[in-house]
Amino acid sequence: MIEVTNVTKTFGSGADAFTALKEVSVTIRQNEFFTLLGPSGCGKTTLLRTIAGFIDPTSGSLSLEGRDILGDPPYLRPVNTVFQNYALFPHMTVAQNVGFGLEMLDKPRSEVQATVREMLELVKMTQLADRQTSEISGGQQQRVALARALAPKPKVLLLDEPLSALDFKLRKEMQIELKRLQSETGITFVFVTHDQEEALTMSDRIAVMNEGRILQIGGPRDIYDHPAERFVADFIGDTNFVEGTIRAIDGEAAEVELPSGKTVASRRQEGGPQAGAVTIAVRPEHATLQAGEGLLSGTLSNIVYFGTDTHYHITLDDGHAFVIRRQNQPDARESYAVGDAVGVSFAPGVAQVLRD
């Protein structure tokens, strides 16, 4: 278990000072596939390197399994990293790279050899054990980097966008392979990405970051269905934003009055807004289209056919845009036409009250 508590990191000083992490707190559980997700420059790498020991935080604390490890240099932390650029040692073979950590731990030679063999098998690189690292492909380098980091059986594996350099197909394969490795080894993975789809498909839990802060932590479904902030809703998937006014709250439930004057039961986050004007978020596939009146009404401005689904672009009566996404059925005829007056509805509890 990793506990990051109120970690702040400021680079530079005076006028050049830049705070890359602002009061970041997060608890990463044992055997978890935990993902740090956020746009470029939001501080993901900085947080990862703080855990690895390459960056000293300006303030805050960091513990691993209850022990404070902030004072430990990187080589004393039972944490291994898969670097963004792999950082394979160019003067060593694939097998020597994989065995490096064990050698530094002064394991007996027989154990080193056995573990190297096991690890190479795990990442399917046995054939290329004696190759120079410059003589293997990008995907293979990535697997070697993974094997090298896994070989000393660390408590935590840190992965900094390890898949970003790979092409689409290899990337899909490696995503599955990473998941497999994580469940087979039972090691806690802390995975960094700025690809929301990758985060949703692979993670047990996701922390969404922006500008040095963690905005929300939760399971993929939780983050997707119940974004707490406008940034989270916007960054992950597509979302419709609707202005409204809170009329009543009861725990996680909120009655929100829409611009049309109708009210809808929405979901709010604990600590979120309690009254007044708010923004609610509705996923395009969570709303339904109907002829005539709905919770909101407007005019169909565009219909875009995507094969698996169809997107209906609606201009609401107050001028805002709204998109509905509908799964296509076999033989279904398009029953709407551009210019139709339509209604937009969503079930109680679907709309999410945002904190912003």
Place this chain on the structure above:
Amino acid sequence: MAKSRGFDIRHQRGFTPIALLCFVLLYMPIIILVVYSFNAGQSIAIWEGFSLRWYQAAWENEQVQDATIRSLVVAGAASFIATSAAVLAALATTRTPPYRGSTFVFAMINQPLMVPEIVTAVALLIFFAMIKVATGYTGLWYLILAHSAFCIPFAYMPIRARLQGMDLSLEQAGADLYGTPWRVFRKITLPQLWPGVLAGAMLAFVISLDDVVITEFVKSAGQDTLPTYMLGQLRRVITPEVNAISTVLLAISVILVMAFFVLSRSKK
């Protein structure tokens, strides 16, 4: 090929003749020196036919033998000391977080390049004289230490360049994989630093081999190196023997400098 539109100095009128003239002025005297080292006669200016007699003469000259060995010992030892110090200096100036006064340290390391050699020579003469009086020691170490000192910046430059070009994440990966700083240095930094270290050592060797001014001031009686021996000869009769010695020195320097370029270019 498309016509190049940018300013290209090679296309300016008069460039080619000036360039040729420069090369001639630079290399003509050296070529003449090399040619006359093979002269059969006594003169360094009148050609009397080809012979290797002056090479043989130099080879059999005990003073030359003596000076050659001393030159090699001093250059070898000085290049070893200077290179070791340069490795440490390069690590301290590239592998530490920025600190106050790092520019000053950098300038101090390169200081021997800026201070006029004659000033260093006189300073060392006085300084070593004081030590000689105090200790009575008159051996070769004064020369070795003096050479080490002025060779450091030459050894430092290629090593520092190599270190700066190296991927820092490799050393971090080493530390991440439980390597202590010393083991990371030995297993990861040093193997990749070798070409730089060798290049630095060779450069230092050539610079030491070549030095006249500081050596002339620092050496005790009877401690001639090849260059100071030759300087002494020039004050008497000049024979092509000096040309022969110079040609051999030139050959050694050219080989080492060429090796230096090959090494500092190799990326792996």
